[in-house]
Amino acid sequence: MPLNDQQQARLEKIRELRAQGVDPYPPRSSRTLAAADAVTRFVEVEPHLGGQPDPEPVTVAGRVVSIRDMGGSVFSHIRDGSGSIQLFLRRDTLGAEQLAWFKRYVDLNDFVEADGHLFRTRSGEISLQVTALRLLSKAINPPPDKWHGLTDVETRYRQRYVDLMTNPATRQVFVTRALVIRAIRRYLDERGFLEVETPTLQPVYGGAAARPFTTYYHALDQTFYLRISDELYLKRLIVGGYDRVYEICKDFRNEGIDARHNPEFTMLEFYVAYADYYDIMKMCEELIVFTAQEALGTLLLSWGPHMIDLTPPWPRISFREALLRYTGIDFLTVTDQPTLYRLARELGADVRPDTVWPRILDELLKTFVRPELIQPTFVYDYPVALSPLAKRKPEDPRLVERFQLFVGGLELANAYTELNDPLDQFYRFLEQARDRMRGDEEAMPIDEDYINALMYGMPPTGGFGLGIDRLIMLFTNRQTIREVILFPQLRSKPEPLGLTEDLQPYLDLVPGIHDPLAGEDFPVEANSG
């Protein structure tokens, strides 16, 4: 597929510029003010100017995002990271030759810098009366539709750079994302937490129920796994004597991709010695409220058709009550699988005759409870079989001290009083091993070293995990996790963009290259992105 007419025209302009001795990609800019700062400056000095342009020369720079050619004058907006400013290129000011040069060689998407004087146009827009203009970087690809922007979802994800340069809303999502993560760090740092880094490549995976990605470590001649969780490492650090640790990291789960799941996602986990799950619940509430205030400045969130109010305290409902309320089933009295299965089927839950008892409970929670929990809600005290790393409730060993936070129908956080009894932990691992033998690929393998760590003694500890991506979804009102991940996972395209072939005729435009390699018959292979 050859380059299109617009790309060819722009490459020809590069050829002409090179021939004129103009570098289309100079190494430096001499910008003196960001676009937004230039506007601010003019607002400040304007009262003293008596309607005249600011006599102080300034230089602004940015991407050309619009050009309106009026003949003897041209209006053009340029945009940098701070914002945008209008350039006014006037034949009388710039000179006929420079104006013609601009019209001939500058296209949308190019980066330019302009010297000139700030002033206000008749229609009231603060602009730069341009006295000189230089090309900073020549763009070969034109921008998408100036009014609709780029809307094709696939292209938006595959070529996120185009999405970002076109759609301000997309840029804002990732600004919010950064603010959220910054606020989380601040909250934890101010409370004496130690930020740590634990292995991404793990010889034994654990801390969650999921299929891992597998890789091979040549130097060690051994199979490794990309972490599905950092939980077991962080608790080793509690054993080691740190009282408060946290890590924000990518976890990897080799599972389906949908609106709430990306195989590679960002998780916050923190652990607090001498705390239990009630303490953690309180911190969870504080952390999310703090983060919303810092990143959004409000506790009221639009979420699809709903308004979510994060004002604490958030309601707490036990797993048992929740199930009772939304399904009428009391799981503490329905302890046999066949009866639970029958009741679940009567409610219309998608369970099979061989679905094990705890999985049916989980299915009921997901189907009937979770979608109802739009306002922030803690569900607590889970059945032990669903939670192999959580401590049992002393007054009822069928339950564990665990809670999950649901907001907007999303499972946002998961926490428990950590199981620190090495023998009980060993027993839970054995149960997992049994499930594994029965074909549950997601059951955890036994981690002997972790048991060994617990055998050295771990203080009573509360632990917490938060899905950062889902929190960002909630804060930015995005219903798809892909919208809050810069480069979400997509299947590779079978045919590449074709640039490897198409660009070869233009290699002579690279300065200093006398032997362009293009004539050599090397295989045309490219990443498809």
Add this chain to the structure above:
RNA sequence: GGGCUGGUAGCUCAACUGGCAGAGCAGCGGACUUUUAAUCCGCGGGCUGUGGGUUCGAGUCCCACCCGGCCUACCA
């Protein structure tokens, strides 16, 4: 994995029951010295996702495949 749905110009989208593949923006040429999606005149631009098939004739119908989206399943 299953169901539904989509892929047409650089971008956003049309094209009835199978009958000459179109528009807007962008581009190219021209006019215009305060515009704001500038305006006006003119002109180019297509492997209709890929490969087969049916037909006098396929963007349209059939089959297979590729890549998306939604739902579902899986994801304690």
